Amino acid sequence: MEIYNSDGSKAEICGNATRSLAGYLYENQIEKNQTFSIFSNQIQLQVEIIRNNLVKAQLPKPIFEIEKIPVENIFGLQMIIEESFEVEGFKSKLSTVSMGNPHAVFFVEDLEKIDVEKVGYLVENHKMFPNKTNCEFAEIKSENEIKMYVWERGSGRTKACGSGAAAVFAVAVKTNKISRSATVHMEGGDLFLECDENLERIWQTGPYKIICEGFYYYYYY
Ligand SMILES: N[C@H](CCC[C@H](N)C(=O)O)C(=O)O
Structure with missing residues (x-):
């Protein structure tokens, strides 16, 4: 995962994005396991889908x-x-x-x-x-x-x-x-x-909600 702030700068990590991405991957069956890892800036974040719309992430x-x-x-x-x-x-x-x-x-x-x-x-x-x-x-x-x-x-x-x-x-x-x-x-x-x-270990449990979907066209100039 890569996460960008609204001014275009890059953040090393994002708790909200980790839960949101985990939920999106699971709901779209891109990831079928309920427990998996997301890497952000080489940091491994363990996530667990507790139930629909609720994710527990280890920070x-x-x-x-x-x-x-x-x-x-x-x-x-x-x-x-x-x-x-x-x-x-x-x-x-x-x-x-x-x-x-x-x-x-x-x-x-x-x-x-x-x-x-x-x-x-x-x-x-x-x-x-x-x-x-x-x-x-x-x-x-x-x-x-x-x-x-x-x-x-x-x-x-x-x-x-x-x-x-x-x-x-x-x-x-x-x-x-x-x-x-x-x-x-x-x-x-x-x-x-x-x-x-x-x-030494912190877990965070919270919701995610899919609010819209679309296509992003990425052009190289
Ligand atoms: N909102 C994010 C963190 C973004 C942090 C970003 N603003 C930075 O430059 O570190 C979160 O849920 O953890």
């Missing part, structure tokens, strides 16, 4: 070491977990993680007070992220419920982001905010996340 191991995300070492730390961060009047605690692609995660008291477009753009293009970053704002609702808004690298504000939900979940588990399974609520719908004890 890559979350990576917190900054040089692998990548993040510039402006804090003098190997990992950035809840470090004080400020940009143009927005003050919060920043955590950075790679889910195969880079994410900047902020847990906030009140999501509705966040100017997602303004802060998201500033964080995406902040000099500390050499490859830019996706940016998530999240609010803990209970020990197994999180609500989040996302600003995506290369795409701007979107209604849902699978790798973003996993990034938020990974940081929340690492900082003991939630248990090892949780629902992440987004504007576009919910995803169910779970992980093993060491936060």
Whole structure:
């Protein structure tokens, strides 16, 4: 699988696309097994068709070491977990993680007070992220419920982001905010996340829906 943002840049991975592609392949009997793998940027993603319109996908191991995300070492730390961060009047605690692609995660008291477009753009293009970053704002609702808004690298504000939900979940588990399974609520719908004890394996279960079909004619000039 190759995944492109709306500005034409390429992303390494995409949770939503992984579930959608898996569902499409299965429904069209291109893939007849209920469990199979999709490769994205040489990362193997195991998928399982739970039932029609519902897919469980294993996402890559979350990576917190900054040089692998990548993040510039402006804090003098190997990992950035809840470090004080400020940009143009927005003050919060920043955590950075790679889910195969880079994410900047902020847990906030009140999501509705966040100017997602303004802060998201500033964080995406902040000099500390050499490859830019996706940016998530999240609010803990209970020990197994999180609500989040996302600003995506290369795409701007979107209604849902699978790798973003996993990034938020990974940081929340690492900082003991939630248990090892949780629902992440987004504007576009919910995803169910779970992980093993060491936060090495993360699974994401969520829906897909075929909304239209067509032909794409690819011309070489
Ligand atoms: N929406 C996608 C992620 C796209 C990430 C992309 N914006 C990037 O440049 O990394 C998801 O469901 O995981």
